[in-house]
Amino acid sequence: MQQPQLLKPPSIFKHFVILITLQLQEIPIVSLSPCRSFCGSVPINYPFGLDDGCGAPxxxxxxxxxxxxxxxxxxxxxxxxxxxxxxxxxxxxxxxxxxxxxxxxxxxxxxxxxxxxxxxxxxxxxxxxxxxxxxxxxxxxxxxxxxxxxxxxxxxxxxxxxxxxxxxxxxxxxxxxxxxxxxxxxxxxxxxxxxxxxxxxxxxxxxxxxxxxxxxxxxxxxFSVPDTGCEKCRKSGGACGFDTDTEGLLCLCSSTTNSTLECAAGTGSMMASGQSNAPRIFYQLAMILGSFVYMVMKFISEFEL
Incomplete structure (x- = not known):
């Protein structure tokens, strides 16, 4: 009788890395912008801003x-x-x-x-x-x-x-x-x-x-919206704003990080415009962990056979 082909530990690790990569790709990039996006029920988008340095000068x-x-x-x-x-x-x-x-x-x-x-x-x-x-x-x-x-x-x-x-x-x-x-x-x-x-x-x-x-x-x-090319900034997870001293245009990526054009990859991945993305992230991580535990249990059961 032919023995079942067992997955070696390195293969399990390889499958786990691939699974994590695929799952994380589904988590949308959202903004850590320091700019408030709502006042009551009224949305605040560019060119307006509530906090100094947000929106158009x-x-x-x-x-x-x-x-x-x-x-x-x-x-x-x-x-x-x-x-x-x-x-x-x-x-x-x-x-x-x-x-x-x-x-x-x-x-x-x-x-x-x-x-x-x-x-x-x-x-x-x-x-x-x-x-x-x-x-x-x-x-x-x-x-x-x-x-x-x-x-x-x-x-x-x-x-x-x-x-x-x-x-x-x-x-x-x-x-x-x-x-x-x-x-x-x-x-x-x-x-x-x-x-x-x-x-x-x-x-x-x-x-x-x-x-x-x-x-x-x-x-x-x-009102008119100044054409400053801030679409690139928004797509990178930032918010269009300006330097409060010079009023030069900035892409606001977080409370501590600014850029002239767009945010670096990964700087905006935790919170979206005042709304927490934690439930979605925890769900994804739970799915990854569950899949990993299943793969380990399957490996152990096949190894015992």
Whole structure:
């Protein structure tokens, strides 16, 4: 009777090494980046960053994360409701802004020159200036700055919104108002405009035939993404960032390791953007160990025969 061919110990070791190699190839490379990738439920991706040195330097110090994400401007902190990275837009809400349901003291919406250049309000965001005096510049020399959007008029706001109806009641008429673009409030303050309140709304192209009670109030900003070639950095497990002293571009590989282009192989293999990869790794290691024990037991049983 022919004896079964036994695996020699070196053969077992060789099989074990091959098995480990195949299993580890299935574990994805993920990032040890020092940059936070979420604030609450809002994802934070390039070109934005919460931690100094993360994202693009043009957007440095523009965001603040407490329990929610806020966009910082000279006129205040505005809660970020959503970010659409595909459409390159961000919706913010002014908590001190008047809406159809609440009337609040007027104030200005002010952005820095840099913000106005790289993340301005979108073309489909409209600012409604309310309760303007008859001497308001937008009703005289600059009346061309006012327009009706999607067939709507100022009278709709005064007639439909409880918050704005008070202006009609006080004067027994509809005081002037003005639908205008961001550029108007960018160059003229509310005091210069001589209007007591403002509200803003967006996605105006889809509001034809929709009453003020159902308008989408807030400010939609449009941003551009600097082309710095950071895709190579992301694929290597890093995050695009910059040197906080020189603002030169960097690939952030870990809290202690940076590169100019991409991370070295293996520097990002334990944790992904704040989410632990440990369950997957432990599962793979358990499978490897189980296979090795099986091979050893099989060898012992065949050797005893």
């Amino acid at each position: 043009q957007f440095r110090h523009m965001f603040n994360c407490t329990n929610d994400l806020f966009f910082q401007t000279p006129s205040g902190a505005y809660k970020v409701q959503s970010i659409d990275y595909d459409k390159k837009s961000m919706v913010i809400y002014d908590p001190a802004m008047s809406t159809c349901s609440i009337l609040q003291p007027h104030h200005d919406f002010i952005m820095t020159d840099v913000q106005s250049a790289i993340i301005p309000p979108s073309q489909d965001t409209v600012f409604a200036l309310l309760n303007c005096s008859i001497d308001s510049p937008v009703l005289n020399h600059y009346k061309y700055l006012c327009f009706n959007f999607s067939g709507h008029s100022c009278n709709e706001l005064y007639g439909s919104c409880n918050a704005f109806r008070v202006f009609h009641l006080l004067t027994n008429s509809s005081p002037p108002c003005c639908f205008t673009s961001y550029n108007t409030v960018k160059f003229m303050s509310m005091n210069i405009l001589d209007c007591t309140h403002y509200t803003s709304l967006f996605n105006t192209d889809g509001l034809r035939g929709v009453g003020p009670l159902d308008w989408i109030y807030g400010i939609k900003l449009s």
